Amino acid sequence: MRFIAIFLNNKKAYWKQNLKYLGILLFVWFFVSFLCGILLADYLNQFYLGGFPLGFWFAHQGAIYVFVCLIFVYVYLMNRLDKKYHLDEG
């Protein structure tokens, strides 16, 4: 019984940690696209990245690069988490 209780607690902790990762990564997702690429783009356009006005860069390039990175970061974090809690599939 005690073993099962520990196991259940572990699962809870695993899920909580997963939700924490999701919260952080989805905040970044929202920040680069909806904020930098849309709502704040006009303000950011006064700064330049090479020949790119910054807000324009986020909308046409930057947000997409960040999206790709976010998924690979999540893959890395979750593979580590699966192993830590022995919930991986071997």
Added chain:
Amino acid sequence: MDAQFWTYSLVGVTFAMYITIAIISKAGSTKDFYVAGSGVHPLANGMATAADWMSAASFISMAGLIAFMGFSGGQFLMGWTGGYVLLALLLAPYLRKFGKYTVPDFIGERYYSKNARLVALICALFVSFTYVVGQMKGVGVAFARFLDVPYDTGVLIGIGIVFFYAVLGGMKGITYTQVAQYCILIFAFTVPAIFISIQFTGNFLPQIGLGSKTTDGVYLLEKLNQLTVDLGFDQYTQVNKQNLMNMFFITAALMFGTAGLPHVIVRFFTVPKVRHARLSAGWALLFIAILYTTAPAVAAFARTNIIHTVADQSYESLPQWFKNWEGTGLLSFEDKNNDGHVQYNADASINELTVDRDIIVLANPEIANLPPWVIGLVVAGGLAAALSTAAGLLLVISTSISHDLLKKNLRPNISEKNELWAARISIAVAVVGAGLAGLNPPGFVAEVVALAFGLAASSFFPAIILGIFDKRMNRQGAVAGMISGIVFTMCYIVYFKPQLGGVGTPAGYWWGISPEGIGTLGMLINFIVAISVSRLTTKPPQKIQELTESIRYPKGSGKPKEIQIR
């Protein structure tokens, strides 16, 4: 050797390749047919997902749309990529753990209801069918313009090819053909872009070229801003402040819609394990991003090129490509002031030039004076994009019929062998049906395709997310949510779309949100209704709560458990 020769040979070679792959990867079981035996390597699945996802519209129309929208075109770039973050983080791993074949499967079992399955089934069929008709139209147009084949014959050739490899190989055949199609389409899209980037800026990466200086020492975007302002347009990079709220809603609707489209979701059922589902979403987005970060560069180069070559030039001195494309009706010049020069201006009363957005990608090689084989390559790429998307959608249609309708509703005792036959027959019928619709596309197809995203966002997305993240969510909540979300979205769209018989005008838009973006609001309504209704009604059965718990942990994804539903 002219462009015609190259186009025929490249299209011929690629088609022969698709047929060969189909023969090699014949499906032997329903699992092969529906989910390629769940044995696809994550990298291959990433490529197949990318080809599945990038349609004729992404390949041919998107760069052109951006070229004429400037900054606001970012809504397509962010909207059609951002959805993959949601897929990878919120959907793909859990649905893979659930381990069934279709989205209606998930909805039906998680909400322990055949009716919920049926609602999901109808939504999936509707979304997929409208979408596939658009692809068939793209195939016909590509044939008609480049190979001097009549439009109808073009559609028939397209049907023939898809028929062959989809009926024979099912998901297995489609997956490996899509891998080949991805390679062709991405090569075809980037090669002209690289050439043009070198011509303009000396930089071979279009993504960097877009932010570089042109040969005369001025930044390309600065130059383009100047050119557009001179002609009376807004600056190319300028934020359209009146449109900001609408852009926000459209971007969100495209993202959530992407994450709710059945033909994209089903791709994540084809990999062996949960961690592969996460990883292959990453690969898919990386492969998609190659095209999506190149497209804005193509757009800016092409807009600059057109202004330079055409604006204020005398009609007599225009290059040959202008006259070629005039013949297709995609370019037109009307000499309003009879001075023999082309006036290109934001003011419609003096503007004399009309440019169809599709021309940007299709005529780009000619405009930039690239060798004739590049033109052939672009045609083969456009066809690859259209065929790969069509095949993925047709599979969803066939699986919905043979698995969700026949096996799970009408004939539960059907044998494995007969189910496979039923799957083959229904995909054959779907291919022919889509082809016939493609021969006579109803005028509103383009409108409906755009709405598919809004409908997917307001129906599937919340139902799946709540099914995973909210253990308390029950049948009553999910069904009420789906119905209110989709009914609201549908009504708003029909009311404000004159093409669908609506009487509303843009002046009446709520908070300036156009029909393309209303799916976001429909989704929020779905969430609110579903959560409220579920809290006021009984808890879902213990078995379902256990199912919801179990899909959260990757361990044991190999052997899906059958749960009996009433």
